[in-house]
Amino acid sequence: MKNDPVSMRQALKELGLSTYEANCYLVLLTSLSPTATEISRLSGVPRQKIYEAMEKLHLLGLCSVKAGLIRRFEATPPAEAFAQLSEKLKKEATERIGKAQRMSEMATMLYESAKGGGDLMTQVEICKNRAQVRRTYYRLLDSARSEIVAFHKPPYVVHPHDLKQKKEALERGVDMRVIYETLPDSGKQRALEKEIKARSRVGEKSRLSGLLPMKLLVVDGACVLLALEHGTTGAPSFTSLAIRHQGLAKALSRSFEVYWSECGGKQRK
Template structure:
């Protein structure tokens, strides 16, 4: 039975219906069958077998033997298969001609459509948190030459940004640029300090800015993702924009590097914080001059 099922499936590949295939396989088992006999042999409904036999006869795969009770026999398998293959070749030829004509007819419409583009088709708006997270991970994973980011609360923990750690390690190993500016809030968050040290360990260059207006990532001088707090929606809601525009990306690169050059490294920022804490504690006992990066460097030549 399994062999018949396989052979029926092969005949279907050559263009027969399932009933036609089963009836043909039944007909080859002896010289002549009546319609009733072949229906039983092929397990095809009696009310359908006449249509099936007529179809096989019309396709020259079966022969009708007229008489008081009509009989049917199959043509030889090699002839049947050749005829099915010829039918497939003719059908394929028609499809090739049709596809060529259809392609020629559709091409002018296609060409015309290329001249009409949405002026904002390079901007994608994301509001769902899961979509934003997925796109953030994908953009980091696709970065090849440069990855720049502004990072500020609410923070993304390492377990939520595995893609960022992997991208950082990959780009560092390839000698590419991976820099991150964190807002000063990070210095008062022990958990986040541990997070950014993990990024530093895999190659991220880190500096601390006094403040940052929003979360931002710029990759390869061409793609920007900015995550903006929504001033209208509920607390914590954000709208993210993914913008693929080299000119905008270059402008934001310039802004990034301008802040980068003015910002201390993580270790310098920690020393400044500690020095400021000491100065505040001593404020009531004596005046203290403001502490600068240069003062810290002078105290600690290393």
């Protein structure tokens, strides 16, 4: 591998770093404990994006923060940093393979159940806009009698303070469990955790997870509302479907249980 900046930047991006993060890291390798302002000037990364990029590098173990009146950054010795990163990537790959195998089992069950379930399209409602998604979401909350499980991830369509319908469902004895996708922005993550605490006070059980596969709501093991992301460029775009189908609900509930078990250490009470 060439060690010129262009080749190194591309290699870092292939490891999962953004262009901004790669540029900042290259500055760290050739600078002596620079400040955020210095990193911004040398890397060309906008000042307002520096701390977000440096936080990611710190989380990956590629740099450390030096305490003092002025915050300075220092590259972790590369041999140590990339040994740790290699182990992290191996662990993530193993987890992804396991999830793919479990998804294969659940998809097979769904495929087989759909074969004998008649015309599935007669049980599908396509939600064409945000207002329709919100109406369907609240209607399903109001209809719940025993259990609700959900994946919540941005961008959010439903108002974040949707406690009225949730509280009413919980008062009816509905068991409600929600997995929230963690947010890369530390400020937004703190706001999310504050919101989760408010929901836990009305009885919602919640846990935090990394990247979730979809937005999902399963009600009483029979009704599903899911939003599937599509498109690879630009802002995320979703198609939302409300489906009444027990086979699909059962398969997606099993998927939820896998994630619920795996993020058990991140429970919020």
